[in-house]
Amino acid sequence: MKWIINALKGFWGILRRPSKAAVGVVLFMGFAGGLMFWGAFNTGMEATNTEEFCSGCHAPIVAEIQETIHYANRSGVRAICSDCHVPHAWTDKIVRKVQASKELFAYFVTQTINTPEKFKERRAHLAEREWARMKSNDSLECRNCHNFEFMDFSEQSPRSVRQHSTALASGEKTCVDCHKGIAHRLPDMHKVEGWN
């Protein structure tokens, strides 16, 4: 017990006493340490944005996207999980990542989706959360690639123009109001607006 207190006292002493090293060296060490920490932090965060990482727990969902247009298409652009489910702006991303730690708890401790059956059971709840999130941020993750200002209605089909030039243009509706289940199978939709 005593040695712990002594060690803490010693550490406090290091923090308080002026360094014997030159200020330049201390500054350099600070910068280098900061760079390394920042690099490692961002690399770690990027690692949690990869398809492999997501499929660690959400394997059935990751399989579903493979037949949709966001996975394979004529021009070879692909949107992976994090492109739609994690905000791109740094601060929003951190907020989402912290929220996700609760989801880790649900997966590993309360084990709510660790079997396909449990996942199926909970799918509607998970989907509703995601729809609510995207509705509240005006489908920001869609708009990261699909900018309304850049849409050419003359290139769209009449069906699309009809919806985009009215409800979407006026801001009355947002992308996810109509485009649900574009990358996944849908949960039970019988109580969802526009589907019943």
Add this chain to the structure above:
Amino acid sequence: MKKSILLTLSITLTLISGFAVSEEQRGIGGVESLRGSAELEATRAADPMKKVPRDQVDIESSYVFQPPLIPHHIRNYEISLNANKCLSCHGWKNAKEMGATKISVTHFTNRNDEVLADVSPRRYFCLQCHVTQADAKPLVGNSFERVQSLQK
């Protein structure tokens, strides 16, 4: 006895040798196909996949009671126990707002001709009758003509 054995043996040998020859000359087996005359033992390169156009003008019916054809693409439109993407536009509730054709009233009757409050389960799976049309030319010609009432 000896003669008959010899005869059987010679016939068998002839048959086997004949079989061997035909195996060498399999070719196309004498069958010309509209899909091209590929040799039986070779796998022909697949034709390019046919495309369903994004949108086409409404396709006229060819006979009375024909389920109308789908004049647009339906890639990844889910029809399952959970969701029916077709009905989210063509169902009576949403058709007007979406500018879509309403499903026919016949879809509300069950097999005893009783009218139900919603789409009859036997009519739920749209693609059983309604299909998209790919941009494909017919392989063979035919002289089919529409009935008088559907002709223009």
